[in-house]
Amino acid sequence: MSTGGAAEPLLGSGSEAPMNPVLAFVVVMAVWTVSDLVAKKTKSLLSSLFVASMIFLVGFLTGIFPEDLLQASSLLALAGVVVGFIIVHLGTMISLDDFIKQWKTFLVGVATVLGIGIMLYVAALLFGGRISGAAEDGYAQALDFVIAGTGSLSGGAISVLIIQEAALGVGLTSIAIFPVLIAALQGLIGFPLTSIILKREANRLKGEYRAGNLVVPEEATEDGGEPRTILPPALRTTAGTLLVVGIAVLVSLGINNLTNGTLNTFVVALVLGVALRTLGVFKPSVLGGIDSLGLMMIAIMILVFGPLATIQPSDVTELALPLLLAFTFGLVGIAGFSALVGKTLGYSVPMSVAIGLTSLYGFPGTMILSQEAARGAGETPEEVAAIEGQILPKMIVAGFSTVTITSVVITSIIAGRIGG
Known part of the structure; x- marks a missing residue:
């Protein structure tokens, strides 16, 4: 019998009792099943990541899902363990030659991060007075939002933590919250945009393949014989x-x-994956074919949705203008700078912009969206493999060049200016 008070989550049992782990696991799998089905029915126009993000966001905001849903499912804990395994696996999906060839992708990624910072600075010049107060009264300044927005739009958890530490160190709570909100929302923007753009690129590559200008990657044409590895059978x-x-x-x-x-x-894990494949220690796609790969993949996808569990409507409304400016000008910076540099280096505009958009989400979105685009465009296994062989290496390297490397370096340098 209810005694009044706030409504409890529909699937939970109140804040004092954690959600049943089996129920939580089933709910997460149901969300992913629906998301995967929608992606297939729409031929990846609506990516599984976007659909799942929307379901989780609505579920958490409305209280249908309890805040501890993802933790209770044990998938977040599993993801923390296996994410490195998947990144090594990704390294073994890229040959050393392909990895070296991606220097252009790295430059496009660097240009993207710089483009985000420049355009957010322009936004601060135009709208700074509306998003900041007097520094002597403890208000965040427009430049503080520029720094926080640049770090969080172009980076992952490490960049967010760097910004938060700097902001809390000078007592700017709003700046500490700002990157968390961006991290929670940027996938909702990045996933559908990238899905649409990669679909265009995949269709272009399908035409290239049918014209005889693309070949199927070597490992996709093997005849199912013994995997190319020096490891003994016991380690296979x-x-x-x-x-x-x-x-x-x-x-x-x-x-x-x-x-x-x-x-x-x-x-390091990515580089080791490439190196160990090249040396013949690991076969191409080292985790391919093992019984646990599917569950491991689902677990790391759950990492994407973690921030959605803590987002509150009031947080969004209080920082609505800075968020709108950050995403609007940030996307202009991403599209403009990535397209300009990518086109100069010989990439198509859709591929260049897709590379730039990886700054909004990084891994595992880079892999999932690439595979969905290839499956949506390709009509035979050979076509899918040929398209994926062109898109996936670029997207994987792009994610690391923006989120993991460039953003962390730049954020580390500029974070000290918060509150200055």
């Missing part, structure tokens, strides 16, 4: 594969710790 099983990939992740963590984060764990 599900457990054995997870063991050796786990060792590679531990090495990446060790290098990260030895360099105090200068060499980021995930960057």
Whole structure:
């Protein structure tokens, strides 16, 4: 019998009792099943990530989903363990030659981050008076929003944490909240835009393939024989594969710790994946075919939706104008600078802009959206493989060049100016 008070989540049992783990797991799988179905029915026009993001956002805002849904499902905990495994796997999907060839992609990614900062500075010059008060009264200044917006729009969790630490250090709570809201909302914008643009690029590449200008990647044409690896059969099983990939992740963590984060764990893991494939230690797509890959992939996708659980309507309304300006001018910076630099380097405009948009979400969106675009355009397994072989390496390297490398470096440099 109810005793009054705030409404409890429809799937929960109140704040004192955590959600049933099995129920939470089933709910998350139901959301992902629906999202995947919508993506397939719309041929990736509505990406599974976008559909799932909308379902989770509405669910959390309306109280249908309890705030601890994702934690209770145990998938967030699993994701924290296996994300490095998936990044090593991604490295083994890219040959060393392909990795080296992506220097143009890296430059487009760097230009994108710079474009975001420049356009947000322009926004501050035009609208700064409306989003800031007097510094002596403890109000955030327009430049503070520029710095926070640049770091969060172009980066992931590390950039957000850098901004938050700097903002809280000078007592600017609004600036500490700002990047969290951007992180929670940017996928809702980045996923559908990238999906539409990549679909155009995939259709263009399909025409190139049918004209004989594209070939199917080598590993996609193998005849199903023994995988190309020097590992003994005992280390090719599900457990054995997870063991050796786990060792590679531990090495990446060790290098990260030895360099105090200068060499980021995930960057090292990606490079190790490429190197170990090249040396013949790992087969191409090292986790492909093992029993646990599907669950691991779903788990890391849940990382994308984590910030949505804590977002409040009041947070959005209080910072609505800065958020609108950040996304509007940020997208102009992304599209303009990535298209200009990409076109100069010989990329198509859609591919260039898609590379730039990776700054809004990074991995795993870079992989999922690439695969969905290829499956949506390709009509045969060979076409899908050829299209994916062109898009996926660019998108993976783009995500790391924007979110993991350039954004962290630039954010670390400019964060100290918050509150200055």
